[in-house]
Amino acid sequence: MLARSHISQGRVILVEHPVVILPAGVKLDASIIVLDEFESQDEPCGAQFLRLNSQVKKKVLTLKDCSATTNASTLAGIFATNALDIKLQVDGGGLRSQEQKYKALFLKTSRCNHSCGPNAVWRFDRLTFTLSLSAVRDIYPGEEITISYINPFLPRHVRRTQLQSKWNFLCHCMHCDVPWTFPGAIAQSDKARHELSTFFKKLPDWEQWCFDEESEHDLIEMHLRAMRMREKEGLEGFRGSGTAGSSRDVAYMKHIDALVMCYGAIADDKEFRKWVNKAREVKLAEGLYSTAHVNVLDMWLREPRKFYVWGWKSII
Numbered sequence: 241m242l243a244r245s246h247i248s249q250g251r252v253i254l255v256e257h258p259v260v261i262l263p264a265g266v267k268l269d270a271s272i273i274v275l276d277e278f279e280s281q282d283e284p285c286g287a288q289f290l291r292l293n294s295q296v297k298k299k300v301l302t303l304k305d306c307s308a309t310t311n312a313s314t315l316a317g318i319f320a321t322n323a324l325d326i327k328l329q330v331d332g333g334g335l336r337s338q339e340q341k342y343k344a345l346f347l348k349t350s351r352c353n354h355s356c357g358p359n360a361v362w363r364f365d366r367l368t369f370t371l372s373l374s375a376v377r378d379i380y381p382g383e384e385i386t387i388s389y390i391n392p393f394l395p396r397h398v399r400r401t402q403l404q405s406k407w408n409f410l411c412h413c414m415h416c417d418v419p420w421t422f423p424g425a426i427a428q429s430d431k432a433r434h435e436l437s438t439f440f441k442k443l444p445d446w447e448q449w450c451f452d453e454e455s456e457h458d459l460i461e462m463h464l465r466a467m468r469m470r471e472k473e474g475l476e477g478f479r480g481s482g483t484a485g486s487s488r489d490v491a492y493m494k495h496i497d498a499l500v501m502c503y504g505a506i507a508d509d510k511e512f513r514k515w516v517n518k519a520r521e522v523k524l525a526e527g528l529y530s531t532a533h534v535n536v537l538d539m540w541l542r543e544p545r546k547f548y549v550w551g552w553k554s555i556i
């Protein structure tokens with residue numbers, strides 16, 4: 241999938257409904273060959289497939305089957321290659337509803353290739369039953385739109401093994417094919433990704449940083465360094481894909497919020513406004529806001545001194 245025009249960071253690229261949904265774990269019969277005159281009533285994906293209108297059926301049949309050795313794709317292969325993991329709230333009997341895992345097939349997002357530094361993420365919203373694909377950084381005309389099929393914070397060799405075994409390809413994205421002229425590049429990238437994935441577990445307490453004069457931690461530098469590492473690894477805006485509200489990598493937003501707090505605490509007007517603006521931009525783009533929330537951010541931009549920890553650290 242290629243961008244035809246400039247897509248700015250945070251913009252929704254497309255919105256679509258699933259065409260087939262199956263409970264996770266349902267095994268499809270791999271022997272069902274995809275034919276235009278497809279017939280099978282007794283198999284779950286087949287049954288749903290038969291109910292699709294002919295235009296949609298044709299489109300499903302053009303999707304990639306990464307297990308096909310000849311031209312004979314199977315419906316099971318198409319589903320395994322393209323279906324995405326979503327969660328739905330289902331009636332668990334009585335008054336309770338419970339969350340269950342499903343696999344859903346989407347016609348357009350299925351066209352996205354993988355990158356270990358993707359420029360897009362998808363979210364599935366179960367209230368509107370829609371998937372939205374949005375840009376995590378600016379995407380330029382002609383550039384490929386990519387998502388991550390796996391957890392990009394894993395080391396390169398694990399990522400490549402997972403991609404090879406499930407999708408049958410060796411990843412040659414720019415983050416896997418790092419220049420061999422620089423011998424430590426892979427180890428450095430693996431280390432950076434690991435550090436990013438464990439960053440918040442090892443982070444010193446904000447209050448300690450703010451009130452302890454002896455604290456040797458430079459919290460601001462730690463967050464800025466993490467943001468630089470994210471950028472270098474192509475993960476600057478990455479926040480995970482999946483069902484909205486779950487499986488979200490909130491670290492990116494947490495770094496921004498922390499920088500707002502820190503610059504506010506040291507009463508650095510310029511940097512404070514810069515990071516409040518960034519928070520506003522990201523929250524608006526992601527729909528992570530209420531009008532009241534944005535009004536508060538706007539108030540801080542107008543009057544930084546009204547920020548609730550303004551100057552706390554500089555007072556000590």
Ligand SMILES: C[S@@+](CC[C@H](N)C(=O)[O-])C[C@H]1O[C@@H](n2cnc3c(N)ncnc32)[C@H](O)[C@@H]1O
Nearest residue numbers: 304306321322350351352353354407409411412
């Ligand atoms: C969900 S499909 C993606 C769309 C597919 N390229 C198409 O033409 O419809 C997944 C398959 O695309 C190919 N693919 C995805 N990402 C790739 C990458 N980074 N490098 C090489 N092949 C990739 C692999 O064959 C994989 O099994």
